[in-house]
Amino acid sequence: xxxxxxxxxxxxxxxxxxxxxxxxxxxxxxxxxxxxxxxxxxxxxxxxxxxxxxxxxxxxxxxxxxxxxxxxxxxxxxxxxxxxxxxxxxxxxxxxxxxxxxxxxxxxxxxxxxxxxxxxxxxxxxxxxxxxxxxxxxxxxxxxxxxxxxxxxxxxxxxxxxxxxxxxxxxxxxxxxxxxxxxxxxxxxxxxxxxxxxxxxxxxxxxxxxxxxxxxxxxxxxxxxxxxxxxxxxxxxxxxxxxxxxxxxxxxxxxxxxxxxxxxxxxxxxxxxxxxxxxxxxxxxxxxxxxxxxxxxxxxxxxxxxxxxxxxxxxxxxxxxxxxxxxxxxxxxxxxxxxxxxxxxxxxxxxxxxxxxxxxxxxxxxxxxxxxxxxxxxxxxxxxxxxxxxxxxxxxxxxxxxxxxxxxxxxxxxxxxxxxxxxxxxxxxxxxxxxxxxxxxxxxxxxxxxxxxxxxxxxxxxxxxxxxxxxxxxxxxxxxxxxxxxxxxxxxxxxxxxxxxxxxxxxxxxxxxxxxxxxxxxxxxxxxxxxxxxxxxxxxxxxxxxxxxxxxxx
Amino acid sequence: xxxxxxxxxxxxxxxxxxxxxxxxxxxxxxxxxxxxxxxxxxxxxxxxxxxxxxxxxxxxxxxxxxxxxxxxxxxxxxxxxxxxxxxxxxxxxxxxxxxx
Numbered sequence: 001x002x003x004x005x006x007x008x009x010x011x012x013x014x015x016x017x018x019x020x021x022x023x024x025x026x027x028x029x030x031x032x033x034x035x036x037x038x039x040x041x042x043x044x045x046x047x048x049x050x051x052x053x054x055x056x057x058x059x060x061x062x063x064x065x066x067x068x069x070x071x072x073x074x075x076x077x078x079x080x081x082x083x084x085x086x087x088x089x090x091x092x093x094x095x096x097x098x099x100x101x102x103x104x105x106x107x108x109x110x111x112x113x114x115x116x117x118x119x120x121x122x123x124x125x126x127x128x129x130x131x132x133x134x135x136x137x138x139x140x141x142x143x144x145x146x147x148x149x150x151x152x153x154x155x156x157x158x159x160x161x162x163x164x165x166x167x168x169x170x171x172x173x174x175x176x177x178x179x180x181x182x183x184x185x186x187x188x189x190x191x192x193x194x195x196x197x198x199x200x201x202x203x204x205x206x207x208x209x210x211x212x213x214x215x216x217x218x219x220x221x222x223x224x225x226x227x228x229x230x231x232x233x234x235x236x237x238x239x240x241x242x243x244x245x246x247x248x249x250x251x252x253x254x255x256x257x258x259x260x261x262x263x264x265x266x267x268x269x270x271x272x273x274x275x276x277x278x279x280x281x282x283x284x285x286x287x288x289x290x291x292x293x294x295x296x297x298x299x300x301x302x303x304x305x306x307x308x309x310x311x312x313x314x315x316x317x318x319x320x321x322x323x324x325x326x327x328x329x330x331x332x333x334x335x336x337x338x339x340x341x342x343x344x345x346x347x348x349x350x351x352x353x354x355x356x357x358x359x360x361x362x363x364x365x366x367x368x369x370x371x372x373x374x375x376x377x378x379x380x381x382x383x384x385x386x387x388x389x390x391x392x393x394x395x396x397x398x399x400x401x402x403x404x405x406x407x408x409x410x411x412x413x414x415x416x417x418x419x420x421x422x423x424x425x426x427x428x429x430x431x432x433x434x435x436x437x438x439x440x441x442x443x444x445x446x447x448x449x450x451x452x453x454x455x456x457x458x459x460x461x462x463x464x465x466x467x468x469x470x471x472x473x474x475x476x477x478x479x480x481x482x483x484x485x486x487x488x489x490x491x492x493x494x495x496x497x498x499x500x501x502x503x504x505x506x507x508x509x510x511x512x513x514x515x516x517x518x519x520x521x522x523x524x525x526x527x528x529x530x531x532x533x534x535x536x537x538x539x540x541x542x543x544x545x546x547x548x549x550x551x552x553x554x
Numbered sequence: 555x556x557x558x559x560x561x562x563x564x565x566x567x568x569x570x571x572x573x574x575x576x577x578x579x580x581x582x583x584x585x586x587x588x589x590x591x592x593x594x595x596x597x598x599x600x601x602x603x604x605x606x607x608x609x610x611x612x613x614x615x616x617x618x619x620x621x622x623x624x625x626x627x628x629x630x631x632x633x634x635x636x637x638x639x640x641x642x643x644x645x646x647x648x649x650x651x652x653x654x
Contacts, residue, residue, distance in 0.1 A: 089599065096576055096602045103572055103614050107565050227604055230594020244596045253577070261573065281622070287614055295607035302603050434562060520558065521629050523636040529558040 012317060014333035015326075016162050023163065023342025030201065030346050031178070034353065037194050038186035047381045051187040051388055052119050052365040058192050058276040064289020066195035066354070067102055067273045068297065069202060071264070071290075074155040074352030075414060076202070076301055077344070082324035084305030085312075088240075090247050092302060094256040099298065101264035102290045106283060108265065109433045110274035112519040114283050118275055120268045120362060121429050122370035127515055128432045129440040131374045136447055138370040140424055141268045142363050146399055147417035148267070149359040153179075153403045154413075155325070156352045159345055162329060172400050179353060180396030183360045184389055191357045192276055198350035199293065205347020206300045206328075213307050213335045217314075226299030232310055239313030251482065251549060258481045263418030266425030269358035272365065280521070304328050360392045367391035415478060416458060423450030423484035427492050433519065436512045436531045441505060442496030450488030454480045482550030486543035493540040497533060557628040564625065568617035575609040576602075 017023055045051050058066070083091040109124075118124045122141055126134035153175060160171035186194060210225035214232075221228025236243055246253075264270060277283035308327045311334070312319065319327070328348075332341040368388035372379060379387070424447045431438045457480035499507045509531055516530055517523065578601065592600040 089602075092599070092602050096606060099607060099610070100572055100576055103610065104569055107568050107572075107617065227593055227595075227600075230591075233591075233594050233596075244599055246598070257573070257577065261576075284618055284621070287618075288611065291607060291611045291614065295604070295611075298607075299603050434565075520561070521626075522558065523633045525632070525636040529556075530562065535562075 011319065013330060015330065016165070017338050017341070019338045020163065022339040023345060026342045026346050027349060030350065034182060034194050035185065037197070038182060038190035041190035041193060042185060042187065044189045045187045048369060048384050048388065050189060051385055052361065052369065053272065054188040054192050054276045056276060057278050059278060060282045060285035061289050062192060062196045063273055063277055063286045065199040065293055066192050067270065067286065067290050068294040069195045069199035069351060069354035070273060070358040071102065071270060072202065072294065072297060072351055073355035074152050074348055076297065076351055077206070077328055077348035078155050078158070078325040079151065079414070080301055081305045081308060081327045084302065085308050085324050085327050086321070088243050088309070089245065090252070093246070093253060094260055095298070097257050097260035098264060099294060100261040102270065103287050104261065104265050105271055106274060106287050108430045110271060111280045111283050112433050113271065114275050114277055115280050115521055116519045119365045119369050121266065121271055121425065122366055124429065124432070126370065126373060128512065129443045131376070133440050133443045134370055135374040136444060137425065137428065138366040138374060140447065140451065141366040144267070144417045144421050144425070145269065145359040145363045146395065146402070147413045149356050149395065149399045150402055151414040152352045152356040153399050156349065157403065158325065159348055162326065163345065169404060172403055176396050176400035179356055180393055182353065183357045183392050186357065188276060188361055191361060195354040195357070198354040201350040202347045203293070203297050203300070205344050206297065206304060209332050209336050209340050209344050210300060210303055210307065212340065213331055214303070216335050217307060217310065225303040226296060229303055229306060236306070236310050236313070240309055243309060251554065255478050255482045258422055258485050259415065259418045259478050262426050262485065263422035266421035266429060268362040268366065272358070272362055304331065307331060360395050363395045364388040364391040419454045419458065419478060419481045419484070420451055422481055423454050423488045427488050431492060434530055435536055436509045436516050436528065437533050437536055438492060438496040439499055439507045441499040441507070442492045445495040446488045446492035449491045450484050453484035453487055457483060479554065483547060486547035486550065489543045490540050490547070493536045497536070557625060557632065561625050564617065564620055568613065571613050572610055575613060576606045
């Protein structure tokens, strides 16, 4: 484990750019290309379908690359490396869970909602559960997306700090203007193609500089960073004997699974990408590209974290905890100098732009489409698109204001968003797709219980009330998910089945028949499908030991 | 077995299998992994970095083959037998569509 200094700064290695001409040139050209693509694609935007889901025309390769960039985000360059440097292998286990999310989205609901023509999960909730649940889901989406975007804004502002030496506040508002302007022009059409390009910038910005770094560290497999540094392992085990230890107990990893795999499943900016697919078949094929390119990207980033720990250990350097986020830049400054580090910074910016544009479009779709439809406000298509633009600008401003007082680690607000999504959004969508027996009463109760449990038990809103975890788990608010998720599922199943038996609530599972058949691609033949209560009862029963496990002292 | 039951079971199995291959890197380690090195890395590290994602790709391919060849074929036959009532695959498909 690296021993952090008490304060940042004054390291015996290069911390920031000494020559800005080439790095700034790279970044300016990159922004011009992004804005150019956005401007070119703008002519395709005729209405909200084009603005929010790119007219449902995106192919599997572009979508796979775009999803990967949106999914990886700036955190891949900064937060992930920081937590890998600090937490080491347990964080790798945690992050690998994240890789499950896109295949699970497609398998569990992406293809069905694409078939249904949804803009966001809230559009589905309107059809499946009615207007009230749609409004609740839209608000949850806005909240979760704001939290997620917060981490991206903070990271982008930190990059501007490194680049220009501006203070944090100025950096933050310049970034907010640049990012918001980019998304307003682009819409989903421009954002999709830009995100695909951004992925390849990210991959090359991580991969190629790491070849130089590993070569200079003495690795014989330097030409393939994802798996080429095995010969440095014996030295790593000498300088950092605990690097490969799993450290935490089983429950920690299970909580990570709930948050990191089931949380992103409910993330609308990821699901929305599947909805942009040109067909259900294309949406399914997207997963192949996603796993391929993301696997490559992640393996490369793990090599960065490994090299960072290895380099600090070999040289005997110490880095302040608050500076772990900048580790990838320190490493490249040390081995490759200003120009190549400029390209690495461009890769990090590309990651941030891709993700935050996805968040803003998800917020835009939730406000301009779902909230308006949930409250049955009568507006024209043009006015709806204008609401979308306004929602993007407002979200940029709100995130920038919240980011003025940022958490210590970039990833904290992101992980909190995951926990809320896993408990309040994912169950409502997935069970709504696969069971005709769940209903609006169960969905409303489940979302409320899931959201409030995470809110109360995590340390970010009410400090002093915890779920029993200590140390990193509690600090990240991840332990709350061990209670919130099973409670949410239990509430959903029990309330749904009870509501069926209360005559005055008028719950009729058969009323969903056509919708369920339609979303799964079955004919409208009046056959009831997915109507058994047994799977729901089995699922609820499985939640009991998880809940019991979660409430035990950690 | 009815088509929708097969589809649900295939989806559940695929989801559990994908979760299983990623988590095996964790569980093997916690319950005792053989002292095995792959490409110079401890087995659990290699599995989390590369083995798991490759296994995930293969498992998804198996799921994809089953859904596109078997389940989608049965759905087509169901639609044919009901005279294409409802034409469920067309719903929501817009420009560029060739749904399923």
